[in-house]
Amino acid sequence: MFGDDDDAEFGGSATLREAELLKQHSTSFGDVEELAVDEDMPELERMELLFERGRIVQRIAVINSLPGLFADHGSRACTPLLEKASRELSAMVSAAAVDDEAFGELPVALAKALTALLEAAEPPPVPMLERVLLPMALTALEKAELTPLEESSVGAEWLHMLLHLLRTRRLPIACLNSTVLPFALRRGDVSAPVGHRLLCTHVMGALATAHPDAVWIQQRFLSHALSMCQDTELRVRCSMCEQLQCIAAALPPEVVSSGPLAEALELTMDEHPGVRAAAFECGTALLGSCDASARATVLEPALRRVVAPCLLALDAPDAFVGVTGVGPSVGTPPEEVLQRVAASLPKLFERLHACGALADGSLDETRVEGVTIYERLVEAFARSVVTEHRLACVDALVAYASAMAEDGGGVPRRFSAIMRLLHQDAELCVRRALSASHVPVAVSLGPSGAAEAVLPLALSVLEREDPEVLLPLLGALPDLLALLAPLDAAGAASNVPAAPGCPSGYALGSQLLPLLLNLEMPITARPASWRGSLTLLEQFGALTAYLEPGTLYSLVLPVLFGRLTTEAAAPVRLQAARVICLQLRRLRTASQRSEVCSRLVSQLGCAEAFSLRLLFTSVCGMLLVPRCPYGCSRAFFKAHHLHTALLNLASDPVPNVRLRVARCALPADADALQRLHHAVIELQSDSARDVRLGASKVTGLLRELDMSSDGSPLRRDSLTSTPTDRQWEADDAARLGEEEALARSEHEALAESRRRAADELSERARAAYARKVAAVDTGALG
Known part of the structure; x- marks a missing residue:
């Protein structure tokens, strides 16, 4: 099937080449020739x-x-x-009936491939x-089901x-x-093997x-499913209890309350802890499926009876407040029950809230x-000595915040206490998971609650934490900014707080900027640090609207x-260039903008x-798209001589740089058009095919341009311009209007400053003259 040319792609020293594998698995060389x-x-x-x-x-x-074949060929x-x-x-199924080892890799690969096929877009x-x-x-399961499913990868x-x-x-x-x-x-009969059931x-x-x-469910298999909840085999009871919630989700509340709910409640008192744990999870799911009366009088009290021993095991002395039917004499629940209860916390709060x-x-009685007892459970898991419990508590914080946000009062303070406790955890994995949960919790609490409970901790994490821990929070920082200090319609921050207790946009930016600047050295010092550096630079971009122009410049x-x-990773350099272009539009003085362009x-x-020259072409490409958040007008681009520097690269010794120049939509005027035309002609005869192709496309665009009397470019036939062209022209005009408004504002501010200086000088002169006259009058009187 594959020859020496194909094998050469793997390199001369490759050990897994196709022909070698064929020879290793063949009885003769003829098998290779056959293919x-x-x-x-x-x-x-x-x-x-x-x-x-x-x-x-x-x-x-x-x-x-x-x-892939289905996607390509249908x-x-x-x-x-x-x-x-x-x-x-x-x-293979027939052969494996005699020799079980024959039923191996190929069926497993086929099952995985078909599963991926079902997940495809088509x-x-x-x-x-x-x-x-x-x-x-069904054919594969005929054989694979003979053993319990968890023991058979095929099954x-x-x-x-x-x-x-x-x-x-x-x-x-x-x-x-x-x-x-x-x-x-047929496989659910009580006499069938465990794997069948x-x-x-x-x-x-x-x-x-x-x-x-x-x-349909009631007529066909509901009674069978309920009977399997009492199966003699532990694994079958656990499995049926887990599937019972799927069945109950399709049934009306009155049916759930009379059938599945009764079975789930009975299983919460099963002799085996694994079944009780599965029944608790099922009962949590049934909170949203049964009717209100059964939930309040039967189901929720049953869940409390499972939770109370867990609280006692986690050293909560008031575990049995508001819990009837069980007391402090109850035995300590096994770890299996504690783990399942901890894993069910998010769903528990979601269903209780819903x-x-x-x-x-x-x-209220709890x-x-x-x-409440469930809130105390969260706090108890946060204090647990078991790492998995504390991780489960972190996972539940978002659902807990959503459920308790309407309670008001001391909810933010309780959240702050729990998060501070987890923030001091000795395990890095717990603190990292907590860092990732800061922003989702803040969104659930709302702006005021987030400002009280989450923002101080987030600032503390950015100030003191290990870079490995703070990176998840750093990546979600734009969402936190948008929540606490949303931008206005013009994309600018406000000096007015968005909600009571929230800082203003500029105040929040001034708090975050020193922390981000201090993070540069710790993050870049990490091994393989470029992803962290990229994340940090993205946050500088997100923070741009929350900082004063002078702060950005200095x-x-x-x-x-x-x-x-200094950065070796190309994605980091490109992101730094993006943020520079973004902040260039925020600078308010012509001297600052001119200095940035010169640099x-x-x-x-x-x-x-050459990598930096290639990056310069990318920067020019960003600036020349006026709709892009980094873009500028053609007039700005030419006024700062960026087009001259870009045209100089048309003769660059590196083909990739010349290709990028050919693809840039350069602004043209009467002075630059001739030089642009000569550069494109030169690129059309370039030795690199891609460069010639890119130059030919630019030539077609140049032929559509004429110069107006003032030297600005005009299309020969405006009726043939596309909506994209017209949108581009409109965006360019809008950018030019913004830049002219900035120039007028700067000119007016400078004139106002000079007027004030003149007024101040005149006032000082008048005051000096008045003092002099007063001194002369005093001398005359003497």
Whole structure:
């Protein structure tokens, strides 16, 4: 299939070349010769031949290519190949009935490939799902299910594929009734092997998701699902309890309260902790499925009875306040229950909030100093000595904040206390997870709550934390800025706080800037630090609107220009250039803007390193797109001689630099047009093909231009200009208007300053003259 030219791509010392692998897995060289084909053979035919005659490693490679083949050629063209795989799978199932080891890598690869196929943007059509993929999954599970699913990678992969297929909701109801449901129920009998019964529980849960019709579920398999909650096998009870919440989600509240709820409550008192843990998670999900009366009188008190021992185990002395039916004499719950309760905290608060249990007074009897039992549970997990508990507490903070935000009062203070406790955690992973949760928690609390509970901690993290910990917070900083100090319609910060307790935009910027500047050395000193440096530079860009122009010029721009010439990573240099262009528009004096443009030309356009000259062409490209946040007008670009520096690069010795110049939409006027024309003619005869192609496109644009009497470019036929061209012209005019307004403002400010200086000088002269006259009069009187 592959020759020396193909193998050469791997290098002469490669050990995994195709021909060598074939020789290692073949009985003779004739097997290699058999796969020699014409290089012009279509890809699908080549793949079919390779699957039919190739070694196992090649057949697996073909299977792994299925998603790409479907995307490139369509499902109709790939059907023969998929049918070949189906027949091969059936043959392997029959062979594996004798030798279980034969049922190995290829079926696993096929299951993974089909799962990826179902997740594609354009999944296979329904007939293929029904006639090919579904039979393949059921065929594979006929063999793989003989052992418990968690012990068989083949069974686990094919079960995952089958469940994914069902949850796409694309199989017709007739297929579910005639094929899938009987397949599952035959394996759900109490006398069936454990693996069969586990398979039945998973399929019933997926069927409820695939066809959430309450009547159909009640008629077909609800009673069977409820009976399996009392299975003699521990794993089956746990699995059915996990799937019960999927079934209950498709049923009306009155049905849930009479059937699934009763089973879940009974399982919360199961003798095995794993079942009790699964029942707690199921009960948490049922909070949103059962009716209000059953939830308030039955379900929620049952959840409290599971939570109270957990609080006691976490050293909470008031664990049993408001909990009936259980007391301090209860035994300590196993770690398995604690872990499942901790993992269920986000969903628990989401459901309690959604059903109104936190606001209707039903939890008032559990309050201690105004804090409910579930809030105390969060605080207890934050104090736990087990790292996994504290990580679960961090994961629950966002849902906890959303659920408690309406409570007002001391919620921000309680949040601040919990987050400060976790902020001091000894484990790096806990502090890193907390850093990532700052902004989502702030959004849940709202501006005022975030300013009180989150902002002080975020500033502390940026000031003192390890760079590995603070990077997640650093990346989300723009969202925190937008929440606490949103920009106005013109994209500028305000000196007026957005909400009570929030800082103003400029005050927030002045707090954050010193912290970001101090982070530069710690972040750049890290190994492989370029991603952290890139994140830091992005925050300088986000902070631009929150800083005074003078601060940008004196503190931020020197740092950015330093990164242009000292940073080795190209993405970091490009980001530094973007932020410079962004901040260039914020500068308010002509001298400052002129200095920035001069430094761009000297440090980039005239640099010895070709990478910096290439970066200069990118900077010019950004400035020449007026709609871009970095753009400027053509007049500004020419007035600061950027077009001259760019045209000088048309004769650069590096082809990539010349190509970038050819692609730039340079501004033209009567003086620059001739030079631009000569540069493009020179590029059209360039030795590099890409440069010639780019220059020819520019030539076509130049032919569409004429010069007006004032030297500005005009299109020969404005009627033929595209909407994009007209939008570009409008954006350029808008930028020019902004720049002229800045110039007028600066001129007026300078005139006002001179007027005030003259007035002050005149006032001092008058005062001196008055003193002199007074002295003369005093002498005359004497």
